[in-house]
Amino acid sequence: MPEPADRVAELQGYHDREVAPCTRCALHRTRTQVVVGSGALDADLMFVGEAPGYHEDQQGIPFVGQSGQLLTTLLEGIGLTRDQVFVANVLKCRPPGNRDPAPAEIRSCEPHLFRQVSLIRPRMVCTLGNFATKLLSGRPDGISRVHGHELPIEVGGHRLLLYPLFHPAAALYTRAMLSTLEADFARIPELLGGAAPASASAGPAAATPVPVPVEAAPPPPAPPVAPPADEQLGLF
Numbered sequence: 662m663p664e665p666a667d668r669v670a671e672l673q674g675y676h677d678r679e680v681a682p683c684t685r686c687a688l689h690r691t692r693t694q695v696v697v698g699s700g701a702l703d704a705d706l707m708f709v710g711e712a713p714g715y716h717e718d719q720q721g722i723p724f725v726g727q728s729g730q731l732l733t734t735l736l737e738g739i740g741l742t743r744d745q746v747f748v749a750n751v752l753k754c755r756p757p758g759n760r761d762p763a764p765a766e767i768r769s770c771e772p773h774l775f776r777q778v779s780l781i782r783p784r785m786v787c788t789l790g791n792f793a794t795k796l797l798s799g800r801p802d803g804i805s806r807v808h809g810h811e812l813p814i815e816v817g818g819h820r821l822l823l824y825p826l827f828h829p830a831a832a833l834y835t836r837a838m839l840s841t842l843e844a845d846f847a848r849i850p851e852l853l854g855g856a857a858p859a860s861a862s863a864g865p866a867a868a869t870p871v872p873v874p875v876e877a878a879p880p881p882p883a884p885p886v887a888p889p890a891d892e893q894l895g896l897f
């Protein structure tokens with residue numbers, strides 16, 4: 662396994678050569694720019710959202726709009742800054758009109774996210790909302806069922822703790838969801854302390870890693886806290 666500094670250099674090169682100029686799907690025709698991700702390239706903690714919105718597409722930085730402000734506030738609440746974590750999305754380009762990511766777009770873009778995870782090697786990845794949670798867990802369970810339930814997974818030979826959370830945009834709509842998100846967020850420091858940092862296997866990470874659950878999932882939690890108020894957003 663390359664040294665951390667080598668992995669940072671490799672990821673920077675990957676971002677510059679493969680992600681920033683990406684034309685793997687048709688979203689490259691409508692985007693202003695690719696939103697690669699932001700933060701520490703060797704972070705212990707990573708957040709994965711859905712896709713850039715208007716402001717992210719304009720600025721080239723993930724989570725800079727209203728939901729980004731909430732994410733920043735929640736991070737500050739557990740003593741962290743945006744610079745100390747890495748923030749990315751399932752899709753690196755904005756879907757026109759902020760529509761849901763299409764399955765084919767997710768398939769085209771997922772190698773970028775898997776490569777980011779396998780080079781950053783975070784101890785824990787918090788998925789924000791349904792799209793990131795389903796992609797990285799490899800399971801169909803919706804976020805209303807699995808939020809707050811950590812799941813060990815493996816990406817590219819790297820073991821980490823997956824921790825699904827409601828998307829901050831959903832919490833902006835519903836007070837109860839905000840309380841749930843805050844409560845789930847409050848467990849991050851404790852979970853991060855116990856998250857396994859070790860390699861799951863020797864040897865280099867696969868070029869296109871696939872997430873593999875390495876332990877049985879916890880029993881399904883109680884019914885959703887709030888009813889799916891806006892299915893169209895795909896956030897619940």
Ligand code: URA
Pocket residue numbers: 710711712713714717722723724725726728729750830
């Ligand atoms: N919502 C997301 O999922 N990602 C962003 O970057 C902004 C809003």
